[in-house]
Amino acid sequence: MTLCIGVEVVFTYITFTFVGGLSGAIIAFALDMKSPKEIIQGAVGGIIAGFLMSLMLPQ
Amino acid sequence: MEILGYITLTIFIAAMLLMLFRKLNFPVQTVLIAVSLICLVVGAVFRSFTEGWVGVILLPNEMIGGIILHPITALLAGLFLSGALTASGGFGALKILINKLRKTPIGLAGTLVILIQLPVIASLPCGRIIGAALLPLLFAFGFEGGMGLLTRAQLIVLIGSFARNAFGSCGPSPIGGVGQIGEGFLGAFFPTASEGILRAPQAFSLMLGTAITALFLKFISMKLYPKDVSLRDLPEGGMEKKRESEVRGSFRGYLSLMIFLASLLISIFQPFGKMPVQTVLVAGGILVIILCRITIRDMMGGIILLPVSAMAAGFLAAGALAATGGFNALGNILKGFSNIPFLGIAGMLAIFVQIQTILPLSCSRILTAALVPVLYLFGPAKFDLITWPQLAIVMAAYMINATTSCGPSPLGGAGMMAEGTMRAETGYIKGAFTFSSMAVMAPLAAIYMKFLTLSSFPASGLQFERNVWMIIGFTVIIFAANAIMIKLTNIFLSGNVNRDWWYQLLGFVIPGAIGGAILAFCLYETAFLPIIQGTIGGIIAALLIGLMVPKRLGPTETVE
Amino acid sequence: MADQDKDQKDKTEKKRQRDDSAQPVVLPGIHRYQFFSNLKDRALTKNLNRLMMFGIITTLGVDIIKPLFRGLTQTIYCYECRACYATQDNCPVGIPFQAELVVASRVSDYRRFINNGGLKCVRCGNCTSFCVQYIELQEVFGQMQTITMDAIRKGKVPKGVLVRAMEEGLVGRDFIADVADVLGKRT
Numbered sequence: 001m002t003l004c005i006g007v008e009v010v011f012t013y014i015t016f017t018f019v020g021g022l023s024g025a026i027i028a029f030a031l032d033m034k035s036p037k038e039i040i041q042g043a044v045g046g047i048i049a050g051f052l053m054s055l056m057l058p059q
Numbered sequence: 060m061e062i063l064g065y066i067t068l069t070i071f072i073a074a075m076l077l078m079l080f081r082k083l084n085f086p087v088q089t090v091l092i093a094v095s096l097i098c099l100v101v102g103a104v105f106r107s108f109t110e111g112w113v114g115v116i117l118l119p120n121e122m123i124g125g126i127i128l129h130p131i132t133a134l135l136a137g138l139f140l141s142g143a144l145t146a147s148g149g150f151g152a153l154k155i156l157i158n159k160l161r162k163t164p165i166g167l168a169g170t171l172v173i174l175i176q177l178p179v180i181a182s183l184p185c186g187r188i189i190g191a192a193l194l195p196l197l198f199a200f201g202f203e204g205g206m207g208l209l210t211r212a213q214l215i216v217l218i219g220s221f222a223r224n225a226f227g228s229c230g231p232s233p234i235g236g237v238g239q240i241g242e243g244f245l246g247a248f249f250p251t252a253s254e255g256i257l258r259a260p261q262a263f264s265l266m267l268g269t270a271i272t273a274l275f276l277k278f279i280s281m282k283l284y285p286k287d288v289s290l291r292d293l294p295e296g297g298m299e300k301k302r303e304s305e306v307r308g309s310f311r312g313y314l315s316l317m318i319f320l321a322s323l324l325i326s327i328f329q330p331f332g333k334m335p336v337q338t339v340l341v342a343g344g345i346l347v348i349i350l351c352r353i354t355i356r357d358m359m360g361g362i363i364l365l366p367v368s369a370m371a372a373g374f375l376a377a378g379a380l381a382a383t384g385g386f387n388a389l390g391n392i393l394k395g396f397s398n399i400p401f402l403g404i405a406g407m408l409a410i411f412v413q414i415q416t417i418l419p420l421s422c423s424r425i426l427t428a429a430l431v432p433v434l435y436l437f438g439p440a441k442f443d444l445i446t447w448p449q450l451a452i453v454m455a456a457y458m459i460n461a462t463t464s465c466g467p468s469p470l471g472g473a474g475m476m477a478e479g480t481m482r483a484e485t486g487y488i489k490g491a492f493t494f495s496s497m498a499v500m501a502p503l504a505a506i507y508m509k510f511l512t513l514s515s516f517p518a519s520g521l522q523f524e525r526n527v528w529m530i531i532g533f534t535v536i537i538f539a540a541n542a543i544m545i546k547l548t549n550i551f552l553s554g555n556v557n558r559d560w561w562y563q564l565l566g567f568v569i570p571g572a573i574g575g576a577i578l579a580f581c582l583y584e585t586a587f588l589p590i591i592q593g594t595i596g597g598i599i600a601a602l603l604i605g606l607m608v609p610k611r612l613g614p615t616e617t618v619e
Numbered sequence: 620m621a622d623q624d625k626d627q628k629d630k631t632e633k634k635r636q637r638d639d640s641a642q643p644v645v646l647p648g649i650h651r652y653q654f655f656s657n658l659k660d661r662a663l664t665k666n667l668n669r670l671m672m673f674g675i676i677t678t679l680g681v682d683i684i685k686p687l688f689r690g691l692t693q694t695i696y697c698y699e700c701r702a703c704y705a706t707q708d709n710c711p712v713g714i715p716f717q718a719e720l721v722v723a724s725r726v727s728d729y730r731r732f733i734n735n736g737g738l739k740c741v742r743c744g745n746c747t748s749f750c751v752q753y754i755e756l757q758e759v760f761g762q763m764q765t766i767t768m769d770a771i772r773k774g775k776v777p778k779g780v781l782v783r784a785m786e787e788g789l790v791g792r793d794f795i796a797d798v799a800d801v802l803g804k805r806t
Contacts, residue, residue: 011511011527012259012511015263015511015530016262016263016266019263019267019534020176022267022270023172023176023266023269023270024172024176024270026271026273026542027172027175027216027220027270027273028168028171028172029274030216030220030270030273030274030276030277031171031209031213031216031217032210032212032213032216032277033167033168037166038166038167038168039168041164041166041167041168042168042172044164044165044169045168045169045171045172045173046169046172046266048169049172049173049177049266050176052180053176053179053180053262053266054262056180056182056327057255057258057259058233058255058258058259085667085668086668086671088671088672088675089667089668092671092675093671110778110779111777113774113775113776113777113778114777114779116775117729117730117775117776117777120726120727120728120729121726121728121730121731123678123681123682123726124722124723124725124726124728124731126678126679126726127699128682128683128697129697129698129699131679184698184700234698234751235698235700235702235752237700239701239702239751240699240700240704242702242705243700243701243702243703243704243749244704246705246707247705247707252705253702253705253749333752333753335696335752368672368675371675371678371679372671372675375675375678428699428701431701432716
């Protein structure tokens, strides 16, 4: 199955935002910010970072 | 000449080991220059017999060729600008902005996560630039820095994980990053490789590696070295007091901050045409001098000579090794590993990708420039040990390992800046940094390259949907396995230095084995023997890495 | 007696404790801790360390000043990122490692320049398009070819290097006669 480049790029965005969110939540946990609100805030920060990171990548 | 390479390589490695195990109590620069001179003398003796005086006289030039000016000047330019920012009150203004950001819905946690991941987003050609600029700001989050928002333990995790992210960000940088060394070689087969084939795998693995570093620092490093960070914690009721006394920002501060941010953006996006990052940063510094009316002396105050001189000394030692054939000898030794039956090609490659974490030097460019050509020759270009897609996968794993190696290097590596900022003894972050490079980043980069990046290139016809699930599955497995391993080690740590160190070593070996097996799987899929060989290679590499993690750091353990 | 020894040992160890103010400043307001280059050790080897620092600064100076005097200023700006290696088949004479030639030009390393095929470069400029810094590589290589040939004529390059270069076809048409001539004279 051959997919067009567009789908792959979208998948790159999704992968990066997902992994960014995961790492953001873990970093927040490691920073002793363990309340659900703080973990979610960390994940949102990570999602923003992951999205920005994927925007910087070559298409 | 070949024997000369082995001799100089032995001298170099012996000196490094003696220094790491504190048998040579000299500054790193002194040892490195001494090693360079010894190698040079040995080389001169050999050459006087083989080539005569003409060959001897060329040796110093060949040694100076080892100096890579770019990271040195980039670091100096970054420090120059950060000195200007400090002098003009730019950090004060930044503190206020961050205070405002933490009151938005993303809160303090989200703000800190973005700050930690900022270096990879910016992807400057040397992580020291952003490190020099932002490390004092991170320090400001603690009690001693003035903001009093974070405790001592939180600050250690914040600074350490930021440093992990920063001192690997030179890998995916499109403006002269280390990864471009590998991309150039891969361009021989993948037509668009030089546009950034290695960037996504590196950025992806760095993101998760940063999180694992944070966990390691929290659960292992702080327990292993409890007295080796002299940061002060918040006194009773001190937090409120500190929070109340907020820093006031000046117009000069905001202006210099804007110039700083503009300089960073211009360096990254190059809107006015190609120009060296150093030029942009120094021009930014000069603008700050003129507009914010600060003195040149203020700016020079920001320059730290230790990492600069240590890096230059490292380059000279590498130059001396290259001139006397030391790197050729290293390449031969590595290739020789593939002939050992229980290692094979898969085991050799599992060790090869970790070589820079085993031997972390002050700048990853030193060994990368020497070893990437060797790796290239393993491919179809000469020895035909691996195919082009396999070469790309090994290159991705090797490169992320390489670019993150300046972080844990106690030989003038960038991580020393972070250790200085958190007031820790040298070597404090070594365990966390080497663990994340070895156990998380290398296998993840290989997975990403195999199942996503390569599927975007015409060289491979892999099925996309299957690949998606493979990436997600392996990411979760690698992440979960390492997080569990860290937590398990944490449970077993008891405060007994010797026993704890053995537990930590075990905590390195198991993830190392998994990493080696995953790399072998990426290269040979489900073939049984290569996976076993990869596992053995991973164990050997992990042992070598784990053995180099210091047992204790401080000069005295008995004095309270 | 044993107690006295213990006291003495404690005192010595206490002396070894670090004093914050004695540590060198590494970042504004931040002190540095280093086990193998702490102040105590530095004091023992003060002049040795000074000599080594002088060595580092001198070599850095030489590395920058030398190309300035030889008209190879552009080489100072090389990132050594090796993006130029992507030239691959676009190089008409098949030079694989262009960055090596740039570094060799910066420090006047004749051996490295010749061994990496610097003398067979035809200065077409194809590699320049891959350089992230837009260094005019063909100009750099042309200039270094002139400097290298001067050095060869003056006998500054070992004979073995030239013989190997001739055997492996590392000398281009422009220079092969000159190199053969020099080798003939030195035999």
